[in-house]
Amino acid sequence: MWTKVKALDTDQRIVDLFENDADRAANFSVSALDMLFDYSKTAMDVAARDALFELANAAKLAEKRDAMFAGETINDTEGRAVLHTALRNLSGDPIIVDGADVMPDVLATLDRMQAFSDDVRNGAFQGQGGKITDVVNIGIGGSDLGPAMATLALAPYHDGPNLHYVSNVDGAHIADTLRGLNAETTLVVVASKTFTTIETMTNARTAMAWMSETVKDPAAQFAALSTSEEKTAAMGIPAARVFGFEDWVGGRYSLWGPIGLGIMIAVGGDAFRAFLRGAEAMDRHFRAAEMHENLPVMLALVGIWHNQICGHATRAVLPYDQRLSRLPAYLQQLEMESNGKSVQMDGSDVAVHTGPIVWGEPGTNGQHAFYQLIHQGSRAVPCEFLLAAEGHEEDLVHQHQLLIANCLAQSEALMKGRSLEEARALMVAKGFAGDELERQARHRVFPGNRPSTTLLYPKLTPEMLGQIIALYEHRVFVEGVILGINSYDQWGVELGKELATALQPVVEGKASVDGKDGSTQALVRYIHTRT
Numbered sequence: 001m002w003t004k005v006k007a008l009d010t011d012q013r014i015v016d017l018f019e020n021d022a023d024r025a026a027n028f029s030v031s032a033l034d035m036l037f038d039y040s041k042t043a044m045d046v047a048a049r050d051a052l053f054e055l056a057n058a059a060k061l062a063e064k065r066d067a068m069f070a071g072e073t074i075n076d077t078e079g080r081a082v083l084h085t086a087l088r089n090l091s092g093d094p095i096i097v098d099g100a101d102v103m104p105d106v107l108a109t110l111d112r113m114q115a116f117s118d119d120v121r122n123g124a125f126q127g128q129g130g131k132i133t134d135v136v137n138i139g140i141g142g143s144d145l146g147p148a149m150a151t152l153a154l155a156p157y158h159d160g161p162n163l164h165y166v167s168n169v170d171g172a173h174i175a176d177t178l179r180g181l182n183a184e185t186t187l188v189v190v191a192s193k194t195f196t197t198i199e200t201m202t203n204a205r206t207a208m209a210w211m212s213e214t215v216k217d218p219a220a221q222f223a224a225l226s227t228s229e230e231k232t233a234a235m236g237i238p239a240a241r242v243f244g245f246e247d248w249v250g251g252r253y254s255l256w257g258p259i260g261l262g263i264m265i266a267v268g269g270d271a272f273r274a275f276l277r278g279a280e281a282m283d284r285h286f287r288a289a290e291m292h293e294n295l296p297v298m299l300a301l302v303g304i305w306h307n308q309i310c311g312h313a314t315r316a317v318l319p320y321d322q323r324l325s326r327l328p329a330y331l332q333q334l335e336m337e338s339n340g341k342s343v344q345m346d347g348s349d350v351a352v353h354t355g356p357i358v359w360g361e362p363g364t365n366g367q368h369a370f371y372q373l374i375h376q377g378s379r380a381v382p383c384e385f386l387l388a389a390e391g392h393e394e395d396l397v398h399q400h401q402l403l404i405a406n407c408l409a410q411s412e413a414l415m416k417g418r419s420l421e422e423a424r425a426l427m428v429a430k431g432f433a434g435d436e437l438e439r440q441a442r443h444r445v446f447p448g449n450r451p452s453t454t455l456l457y458p459k460l461t462p463e464m465l466g467q468i469i470a471l472y473e474h475r476v477f478v479e480g481v482i483l484g485i486n487s488y489d490q491w492g493v494e495l496g497k498e499l500a501t502a503l504q505p506v507v508e509g510k511a512s513v514d515g516k517d518g519s520t521q522a523l524v525r526y527i528h529t530r531t
């Protein structure tokens, strides 16, 4: 399956591809749903793209996509359907799992979430000291990264109480968050799909103890988001404030339902529904559009091109949108937990590297930090720029224009670079000559031919955010299908958890470190001598 694509020419100069095709920008971009995905500044040509389409067809992409939307058990190492798309299926069209339509429950839960978030926002639900001023969401991984990223992204629409996200088991996180909050006007939302995650359960107990210092009935100011009603009841949280979902929603795909309650409390039910509508529109697009016009498919094929074919192990995600500053961290879980696998569905080893390793920071900040390596380092890093045509700050249009100019300049610089000749001319103009001119010029050469893509959208509205996130979710799906792996399990996080549980008594000094490896013994001894 990989032979043909592995034989593709990956060494073409991108500027030459533009020379040879006056319409390259149009021919190597996708316009859909008011977005523009430009992948013309990559070394992909028509032959490469056609071969990638063949690769996707050979992997039975369309069939597998339809199986996902139909609720088939595609997560077959956990025996589950994969239906986060049901959470944004506002059309209510039936989706059948095990013979029953899941949509009535999904929509009823959405209505309950809205009723509760309205109550919190308008003061009908009160803390024991009055209207809720602050909401603390306690969760980790998918129960934190998505809602935290989206709450920040939607800051211009945030007209509800303050939202705080606590995830780390490091007591510093919850201590710093709770300091300064008034327990009597704080709502704590415990977000955990399984309601067993040690970090979240530990932080929830800490929050309960903090609340009980000031408030008579601490559990009355707690809500829970989980698939397990039994476990939430054991924490003393009444069913009226428990928002449930089914195990066919993966943790890192869960912000569209109850796990998104914090987003809804922040921006209100209407904006939250607009967010869902955006994702629903992307779902429809993904199901209907031809491959070359299909945003998730093209993002994925460019991903496969750079990672599996050109051999670039990492990808930088560079949002020129400050409010998407948590997007790279969110995508690290979405992409790396989903597609960081080495075994195919049938248990055999993968034929190619999986990944990719995703990292990044918002522009322009990154420009003053790691872009040096991106431009002149010895390894190429495909860059993925995201940029809104318009910002929200009507009185700061000039700043947005400056932001745009920076983003466009970076992709141009990466592609074109600066030749030794140009660098020499620059140094001559500065008065250098002879050997020193040559030496100095070499340091000012930019190799260029570094690939990048740009995703443009009109403005970061709730609807657009929904589209963007759903776009990335489906991209992960497409890449997973082509790699032949299960994107929806995460067994790789288990071993560390088990060993941490076993090490806890050792750290506490209640069990011996003997029997552990020499390094672990030395580390534990160091800690014991300092505490």
Ligand SMILES: O=P(O)(O)OC[C@H]1O[C@H](O)[C@H](O)[C@@H](O)[C@@H]1O
Pocket (backbone or CB within 6 Å): 140, 141, 142, 143, 191, 192, 193, 194, 195, 196, 197, 200, 251, 252, 337, 490, 493
């Ligand atoms: O929502 P929870 O059940 O608490 O799980 C929180 C997170 O922890 C796990 O270890 C998984 O790696 C993540 O996929 C998950 O999102």
